[in-house]
Amino acid sequence: MYESAIQPPLVDPTPIFELFRGSYGSELLTAAVAHFDLFGRLSKQPMTLEQLGDELGLQPRPANVLVTALRAMGLLDQRDGKLCLTAMASEHLVPGSRLDCGDYLSLAAQSPGVMSMVHLLKSNKPLGSDDDSGTAFIYRDGAKSAMDAEATARHFTLALAGRAKNVAPALADVLPIDNAQTLLDLGGGTGIYSYALLQKHPQLRAVVFDRPDVLKVAKEFAETYGVSDRAELHPGNMFADPLPEHVDAILLSNILHDWDVPECKQLIRRCVETLKPGGRLFIHDVFLNDALDGPLPIALYSAALFSLTEGRAYSEAEYRSWMTEAGLRTQSKVPTLVHCGVIEGVME
Known part of the structure:
Protein backbone atom coordinates (compact mmCIF):
# COMPACT_ATOMS: atom_id res chain seq x y z
CA MET A 1 0.00 0.00 0.00
CA ASN A 124 27.10 38.75 4.06
CA LYS A 125 28.04 35.06 3.98
CA PRO A 126 26.00 32.05 5.15
CA LEU A 127 26.87 29.93 8.15
CA GLY A 128 29.72 27.53 7.48
CA SER A 129 31.36 29.57 4.74
CA ASP A 130 34.16 30.77 7.04
CA ASP A 131 35.25 27.34 8.27
CA ASP A 132 35.56 23.78 7.02
CA SER A 133 31.95 22.77 7.56
CA GLY A 134 30.70 24.21 4.27
CA THR A 135 27.29 25.71 3.53
CA ALA A 136 24.31 23.59 4.41
CA PHE A 137 21.60 24.09 1.83
CA ILE A 138 23.27 25.39 -1.32
CA TYR A 139 25.78 24.13 -3.86
CA ARG A 140 28.21 26.33 -5.72
CA ASP A 141 31.20 25.22 -7.82
CA GLY A 142 34.44 25.69 -5.90
CA ALA A 143 32.75 25.87 -2.49
CA LYS A 144 32.32 23.04 -0.03
CA SER A 145 28.68 22.03 0.40
CA ALA A 146 26.96 19.66 2.79
CA MET A 147 24.74 18.67 -0.14
CA ASP A 148 27.69 16.89 -1.74
CA ALA A 149 28.35 14.61 1.23
CA GLU A 150 25.94 11.69 1.43
CA ALA A 151 25.27 11.71 5.18
CA THR A 152 24.70 15.46 5.53
CA ALA A 153 22.81 15.69 2.22
CA ARG A 154 20.47 13.00 3.48
CA HIS A 155 20.02 14.74 6.84
CA PHE A 156 19.17 18.14 5.36
CA THR A 157 16.98 16.70 2.60
CA LEU A 158 14.92 14.65 5.05
CA ALA A 159 14.64 17.66 7.36
CA LEU A 160 13.09 19.71 4.56
CA ALA A 161 10.63 16.90 3.89
CA GLY A 162 8.77 17.84 7.08
CA ARG A 163 7.40 20.97 5.47
CA ALA A 164 7.04 19.51 1.97
CA LYS A 165 4.76 16.68 3.15
CA ASN A 166 2.36 19.25 4.61
CA VAL A 167 2.46 21.76 1.75
CA ALA A 168 2.54 19.41 -1.27
CA PRO A 169 -1.18 18.50 -1.10
CA ALA A 170 -2.11 22.19 -1.23
CA LEU A 171 0.22 22.83 -4.17
CA ALA A 172 -1.14 19.82 -6.07
CA ASP A 173 -4.66 21.12 -5.47
CA VAL A 174 -4.06 24.53 -7.10
CA LEU A 175 -1.41 23.97 -9.79
CA PRO A 176 -3.07 24.15 -13.25
CA ILE A 177 -1.27 21.36 -15.12
CA ASP A 178 -4.17 19.18 -16.27
CA ASN A 179 -2.88 19.16 -19.84
CA ALA A 180 0.85 18.90 -19.11
CA GLN A 181 2.75 15.76 -20.03
CA THR A 182 6.20 16.52 -18.58
CA LEU A 183 7.11 18.48 -15.43
CA LEU A 184 10.68 19.49 -14.56
CA ASP A 185 11.11 19.86 -10.79
CA LEU A 186 14.32 21.91 -10.68
CA GLY A 187 16.18 21.54 -7.40
CA GLY A 188 13.44 19.08 -6.49
CA GLY A 189 15.06 17.67 -3.34
CA THR A 190 12.89 14.88 -1.96
CA GLY A 191 10.64 15.09 -5.02
CA ILE A 192 7.58 15.22 -2.75
CA TYR A 193 6.01 18.16 -4.59
CA SER A 194 6.37 16.33 -7.90
CA TYR A 195 5.08 13.08 -6.44
CA ALA A 196 1.93 14.75 -5.17
CA LEU A 197 1.36 16.11 -8.67
CA LEU A 198 1.97 12.66 -10.18
CA GLN A 199 -0.59 11.11 -7.85
CA LYS A 200 -3.12 13.78 -8.78
CA HIS A 201 -2.47 13.75 -12.55
CA PRO A 202 -2.11 10.21 -14.00
CA GLN A 203 -1.02 11.54 -17.43
CA LEU A 204 1.97 13.41 -15.97
CA ARG A 205 5.64 12.42 -15.94
CA ALA A 206 8.17 14.28 -13.77
CA VAL A 207 11.90 14.87 -13.92
CA VAL A 208 13.41 15.63 -10.51
CA PHE A 209 16.70 17.49 -11.02
CA ASP A 210 19.13 17.81 -8.10
CA ARG A 211 22.51 16.78 -6.69
CA PRO A 212 23.29 13.03 -6.84
CA ASP A 213 23.24 12.42 -3.07
CA VAL A 214 19.97 14.31 -2.73
CA LEU A 215 18.37 12.15 -5.41
CA LYS A 216 19.09 9.03 -3.36
CA VAL A 217 16.47 10.32 -0.93
CA ALA A 218 14.14 11.29 -3.79
CA LYS A 219 14.33 7.70 -5.08
CA GLU A 220 13.16 6.35 -1.71
CA PHE A 221 10.20 8.74 -1.64
CA ALA A 222 9.25 7.84 -5.22
CA GLU A 223 8.96 4.22 -4.09
CA THR A 224 7.05 5.19 -0.95
CA TYR A 225 4.47 7.10 -3.00
CA GLY A 226 4.28 4.52 -5.80
CA VAL A 227 5.35 6.83 -8.64
CA SER A 228 8.77 5.40 -9.56
CA ASP A 229 7.55 4.43 -13.03
CA ARG A 230 6.72 8.07 -13.88
CA ALA A 231 9.57 9.86 -12.07
CA GLU A 232 12.97 10.34 -13.67
CA LEU A 233 15.81 11.34 -11.33
CA HIS A 234 18.27 13.59 -13.14
CA PRO A 235 21.54 14.51 -11.35
CA GLY A 236 23.24 17.79 -12.15
CA ASN A 237 24.15 21.39 -11.39
CA MET A 238 21.13 23.52 -12.26
CA PHE A 239 23.30 26.56 -12.99
CA ALA A 240 25.70 24.84 -15.39
CA ASP A 241 24.53 21.46 -16.66
CA PRO A 242 22.09 21.01 -19.57
CA LEU A 243 18.46 20.88 -18.50
CA PRO A 244 15.87 18.53 -20.03
CA GLU A 245 14.51 20.25 -23.14
CA HIS A 246 11.00 21.17 -24.30
CA VAL A 247 9.14 20.41 -21.09
CA ASP A 248 5.54 21.51 -20.55
CA ALA A 249 6.04 22.90 -17.06
CA ILE A 250 8.83 23.71 -14.64
CA LEU A 251 8.50 23.93 -10.86
CA LEU A 252 10.86 26.00 -8.73
CA SER A 253 9.61 25.18 -5.25
CA ASN A 254 11.41 26.97 -2.43
CA ILE A 255 14.55 27.26 -4.58
CA LEU A 256 15.02 30.91 -5.55
CA HIS A 257 15.01 32.11 -1.95
CA ASP A 258 18.37 30.33 -1.53
CA TRP A 259 20.06 32.69 -4.00
CA ASP A 260 20.82 36.36 -4.52
CA VAL A 261 19.15 38.38 -7.26
CA PRO A 262 21.62 37.66 -10.13
CA GLU A 263 21.33 33.90 -9.58
CA CYS A 264 17.52 34.11 -9.38
CA LYS A 265 17.38 35.87 -12.73
CA GLN A 266 19.81 33.37 -14.22
CA LEU A 267 17.71 30.38 -13.14
CA ILE A 268 14.51 31.93 -14.47
CA ARG A 269 16.18 32.61 -17.83
CA ARG A 270 17.44 28.99 -17.98
CA CYS A 271 13.92 27.75 -17.29
CA VAL A 272 12.43 29.89 -20.06
CA GLU A 273 15.00 28.54 -22.52
CA THR A 274 13.93 24.93 -21.88
CA LEU A 275 10.14 25.44 -21.90
CA LYS A 276 7.98 24.53 -24.87
CA PRO A 277 6.01 27.37 -26.50
CA GLY A 278 3.04 27.91 -24.23
CA GLY A 279 4.87 26.15 -21.38
CA ARG A 280 4.56 27.31 -17.80
CA LEU A 281 7.00 28.19 -15.05
CA PHE A 282 5.69 27.89 -11.49
CA ILE A 283 7.52 29.67 -8.67
CA HIS A 284 6.35 28.23 -5.36
CA ASP A 285 7.79 30.12 -2.41
CA VAL A 286 7.12 32.50 0.46
CA PHE A 287 6.46 36.17 -0.35
CA LEU A 288 7.23 39.42 1.39
CA ASN A 289 4.84 42.34 0.94
CA ASP A 290 5.69 44.34 -2.17
CA ALA A 291 6.61 47.27 0.11
CA LEU A 292 9.16 45.00 1.90
CA ASP A 293 7.63 45.84 5.28
CA GLY A 294 6.43 42.39 6.35
CA PRO A 295 4.61 40.25 7.16
CA LEU A 296 6.67 39.53 10.26
CA PRO A 297 6.74 35.70 9.93
CA ILE A 298 8.15 36.02 6.40
CA ALA A 299 10.61 38.73 7.45
CA LEU A 300 11.96 36.38 10.13
CA TYR A 301 12.06 33.49 7.67
CA SER A 302 14.03 35.80 5.40
CA ALA A 303 16.57 36.15 8.22
CA ALA A 304 16.76 32.36 8.49
CA LEU A 305 17.35 32.07 4.74
CA PHE A 306 19.96 34.81 4.90
CA SER A 307 21.77 32.93 7.65
CA LEU A 308 21.89 29.57 5.87
CA THR A 309 21.99 30.44 2.17
CA GLU A 310 23.04 33.19 -0.23
CA GLY A 311 19.45 34.41 -0.56
CA ARG A 312 16.54 35.90 1.33
CA ALA A 313 12.76 36.09 0.98
CA TYR A 314 11.49 38.09 -1.99
CA SER A 315 8.23 39.85 -2.77
CA GLU A 316 5.67 38.90 -5.39
CA ALA A 317 6.57 42.09 -7.26
CA GLU A 318 10.24 41.09 -7.40
CA TYR A 319 9.46 37.63 -8.74
CA ARG A 320 6.97 38.93 -11.28
CA SER A 321 9.42 41.54 -12.57
CA TRP A 322 12.11 38.87 -13.15
CA MET A 323 9.62 36.59 -14.90
CA THR A 324 8.36 39.41 -17.12
CA GLU A 325 11.93 40.41 -17.93
CA ALA A 326 12.56 36.81 -19.08
CA GLY A 327 9.58 36.91 -21.44
CA LEU A 328 6.85 35.30 -19.34
CA ARG A 329 3.28 36.50 -18.89
CA THR A 330 2.57 36.24 -15.17
CA GLN A 331 -0.51 35.39 -13.17
CA SER A 332 -1.37 36.51 -9.64
CA LYS A 333 -0.12 34.55 -6.65
CA VAL A 334 -2.25 31.68 -5.38
CA PRO A 335 -1.72 30.64 -1.71
CA THR A 336 -0.85 27.09 -0.68
CA LEU A 337 0.17 26.47 2.97
CA VAL A 338 2.73 27.49 5.64
CA HIS A 339 2.99 31.01 4.18
CA CYS A 340 3.75 29.65 0.69
CA GLY A 341 2.09 30.54 -2.59
CA VAL A 342 2.65 29.97 -6.29
CA ILE A 343 3.08 32.39 -9.21
CA GLU A 344 2.53 31.12 -12.74
CA GLY A 345 4.42 32.45 -15.73
CA VAL A 346 3.35 31.46 -19.25
CA MET A 347 5.76 31.29 -22.18
CA GLU A 348 4.33 33.41 -25.00
Missing part, protein backbone atom coordinates in the same frame (compact mmCIF):
# COMPACT_ATOMS: atom_id res chain seq x y z
CA TYR A 2 1.53 3.29 -1.11
CA GLU A 3 1.39 6.47 0.96
CA SER A 4 -0.67 9.44 -0.16
CA ALA A 5 1.18 12.63 -1.07
CA ILE A 6 -2.08 14.53 -1.63
CA GLN A 7 -3.83 13.98 1.72
CA PRO A 8 -3.72 17.40 3.46
CA PRO A 9 -2.97 17.79 7.18
CA LEU A 10 -5.94 17.88 9.54
CA VAL A 11 -4.36 20.77 11.48
CA ASP A 12 -2.46 23.65 9.83
CA PRO A 13 1.16 23.48 11.11
CA THR A 14 1.96 27.12 10.23
CA PRO A 15 2.18 28.27 13.91
CA ILE A 16 4.92 25.69 14.55
CA PHE A 17 7.09 27.21 11.83
CA GLU A 18 6.40 30.73 13.13
CA LEU A 19 7.46 29.78 16.65
CA PHE A 20 10.58 28.05 15.35
CA ARG A 21 11.72 31.16 13.46
CA GLY A 22 10.88 33.61 16.25
CA SER A 23 14.42 33.67 17.63
CA TYR A 24 15.62 35.54 14.55
CA GLY A 25 13.51 38.51 15.61
CA SER A 26 15.25 38.74 18.99
CA GLU A 27 18.67 38.46 17.38
CA LEU A 28 18.02 41.09 14.71
CA LEU A 29 16.48 43.55 17.17
CA THR A 30 19.30 43.16 19.69
CA ALA A 31 21.91 43.51 16.95
CA ALA A 32 20.25 46.68 15.67
CA VAL A 33 20.26 48.22 19.15
CA ALA A 34 23.47 46.99 20.74
CA HIS A 35 25.84 46.55 17.81
CA PHE A 36 24.74 48.94 15.07
CA ASP A 37 23.06 51.83 16.97
CA LEU A 38 20.53 51.82 14.16
CA PHE A 39 17.83 53.70 16.03
CA GLY A 40 20.24 56.33 17.30
CA ARG A 41 21.50 56.95 13.77
CA LEU A 42 18.02 57.25 12.28
CA SER A 43 16.89 59.55 15.10
CA LYS A 44 19.27 62.17 13.70
CA GLN A 45 17.98 62.03 10.14
CA PRO A 46 15.95 59.77 7.84
CA MET A 47 17.95 57.77 5.31
CA THR A 48 17.35 55.66 2.23
CA LEU A 49 18.04 51.95 2.55
CA GLU A 50 21.27 52.44 0.60
CA GLN A 51 22.38 55.31 2.84
CA LEU A 52 21.59 53.35 5.99
CA GLY A 53 23.44 50.31 4.68
CA ASP A 54 26.51 52.46 4.01
CA GLU A 55 26.22 54.01 7.46
CA LEU A 56 26.06 50.57 9.11
CA GLY A 57 28.69 49.00 6.86
CA LEU A 58 26.21 46.49 5.44
CA GLN A 59 25.85 45.24 1.88
CA PRO A 60 22.41 45.39 0.21
CA ARG A 61 21.26 41.84 1.10
CA PRO A 62 21.88 42.04 4.88
CA ALA A 63 20.62 45.62 4.99
CA ASN A 64 17.42 44.49 3.30
CA VAL A 65 16.96 41.56 5.71
CA LEU A 66 17.53 43.72 8.80
CA VAL A 67 15.38 46.65 7.71
CA THR A 68 12.52 44.46 6.46
CA ALA A 69 12.35 42.75 9.86
CA LEU A 70 12.39 46.05 11.77
CA ARG A 71 9.68 47.48 9.53
CA ALA A 72 7.60 44.34 10.08
CA MET A 73 8.07 44.79 13.86
CA GLY A 74 6.56 48.29 13.62
CA LEU A 75 9.82 50.01 14.53
CA LEU A 76 10.71 51.61 11.20
CA ASP A 77 8.59 53.39 8.62
CA GLN A 78 9.34 54.70 5.15
CA ARG A 79 8.29 58.14 3.95
CA ASP A 80 9.24 59.72 0.65
CA GLY A 81 11.66 56.87 0.03
CA LYS A 82 13.52 57.34 3.31
CA LEU A 83 13.53 55.21 6.45
CA CYS A 84 12.50 56.83 9.72
CA LEU A 85 11.57 55.78 13.24
CA THR A 86 8.03 54.98 14.26
CA ALA A 87 6.60 56.56 17.42
CA MET A 88 7.36 53.42 19.42
CA ALA A 89 10.99 53.34 18.33
CA SER A 90 11.40 57.08 18.92
CA GLU A 91 10.17 56.82 22.49
CA HIS A 92 11.74 53.52 23.52
CA LEU A 93 14.82 52.75 21.40
CA VAL A 94 16.70 56.02 20.95
CA PRO A 95 19.74 56.02 23.26
CA GLY A 96 19.37 58.53 26.07
CA SER A 97 15.64 59.09 25.65
CA ARG A 98 13.59 59.22 28.86
CA LEU A 99 11.95 55.81 28.31
CA ASP A 100 14.81 54.10 26.45
CA CYS A 101 14.67 50.28 26.67
CA GLY A 102 17.89 49.74 24.74
CA ASP A 103 20.04 48.83 27.74
CA TYR A 104 17.53 46.13 28.67
CA LEU A 105 17.74 44.60 25.18
CA SER A 106 21.51 44.89 25.31
CA LEU A 107 21.62 42.37 28.15
CA ALA A 108 21.60 39.80 25.32
CA ALA A 109 24.20 41.63 23.24
CA GLN A 110 26.92 39.01 23.79
CA SER A 111 24.73 35.94 23.51
CA PRO A 112 25.96 33.42 20.92
CA GLY A 113 22.93 33.84 18.68
CA VAL A 114 23.23 37.63 18.57
CA MET A 115 26.98 37.54 18.01
CA SER A 116 26.52 35.04 15.20
CA MET A 117 23.85 37.25 13.60
CA VAL A 118 26.10 40.32 13.80
CA HIS A 119 28.87 38.39 12.06
CA LEU A 120 26.50 37.18 9.35
CA LEU A 121 25.17 40.69 8.74
CA LYS A 122 28.66 42.15 8.47
CA SER A 123 30.11 39.37 6.33
